[in-house]
Amino acid sequence: DAGVIQSPRHEVTEMGQEVTLRCKPISGHDYLFWYRQTMMRGLELLIYFNNNVPIDDSGMPEDRFSAKMPNASFSTLKIQPSEPRDSAVYFCASSIAGGHETQYFGPGTRLLVL
Amino acid sequence: SQQGEEDPQALSIQEGENATMNCSYKTSINNLQWYRQNSGRGLVHLILIRSNEREKHSGRLRVTLDTSKKSSSLLITASRAADTASYFCATAQGAQKLVFGQGTRLTINP
Numbered sequence: 230d231a232g233v234i235q236s237p238r239h240e241v242t243e244m245g246q247e248v249t250l251r252c253k254p255i256s257g258h259d260y261l262f263w264y265r266q267t268m269m270r271g272l273e274l275l276i277y278f279n280n281n282v283p284i285d286d287s288g289m290p291e292d293r294f295s296a297k298m299p300n301a302s303f304s305t306l307k308i309q310p311s312e313p314r315d316s317a318v319y320f321c322a323s324s325i326a327g328g329h330e331t332q333y334f335g336p337g338t339r340l341l342v343l
Numbered sequence: 344s345q346q347g348e349e350d351p352q353a354l355s356i357q358e359g360e361n362a363t364m365n366c367s368y369k370t371s372i373n374n375l376q377w378y379r380q381n382s383g384r385g386l387v388h389l390i391l392i393r394s395n396e397r398e399k400h401s402g403r404l405r406v407t408l409d410t411s412k413k414s415s416s417l418l419i420t421a422s423r424a425a426d427t428a429s430y431f432c433a434t435a436q437g438a439q440k441l442v443f444g445q446g447t448r449l450t451i452n453p
Binding site for chain 2: 233260262271272274277279284285320322327328329330331332333334335336337
């Protein structure tokens with residue numbers, strides 16, 4: 230299996246631009262998680278899906294962030310408009326048995342907002 | 344909110360020595376997991392220990408869990424240069440999600 234796939238791996242954009250991050254979970258995994266990692270705040274859970282349905286989005290920082298999962302093999306995290314404080318590494322992870330069990334992380338998208 | 348807190352924040356040892364990292368948490372848990380993150384990479388799951396287990400082994404890794412003290416430790420024996428990474432504990436709470444600590448940065452010197 231190819232593991233969790235994320236694209237792009239690096240993104241540099243200017244403040245105010247829309248940013249879309251993409252994730253393909255491991256086939257057969259029913260849970261998908263979006264995390265953000267910064268030096269100051271560590272690894273934070275933004276939102277997670279179960280069977281394509283958003284279950285908990287309490288970690289989404291504000292309305293500028295949105296996430297979708299139109300099917301079992303694809304999810305997006307969108308930031309519109311982007312701000313410099315959104316600069317971070319964004320990880321997608323998936324799990325076959327639930328959020329309490331082993332999570333498999335993608336390589337991450339390193340976002341820099343200028 | 345941070346659930347797991349790792350200690351120390353950074354650890355530097357010589358190759359071949361053992362490395363011990365600790366994790367403390369605040370509320371009851373279903374299980375506790377340890378992950379490794381190499382620089383610039385995603386997290387990799389190392390081991391999961393359930394709340395009714397006290398010790399678990401995987402290769403050179405040994406994890407202990409003391410629910411009465413709300414703490415866990417990760418021991419890496421006979422360390423290698425390739426073990427250089429950040430190590431995170433993650434606690435599974437009531438909801439279907441993990442809460443990660445800030446991590447321990449481990450450096451193995453040749």
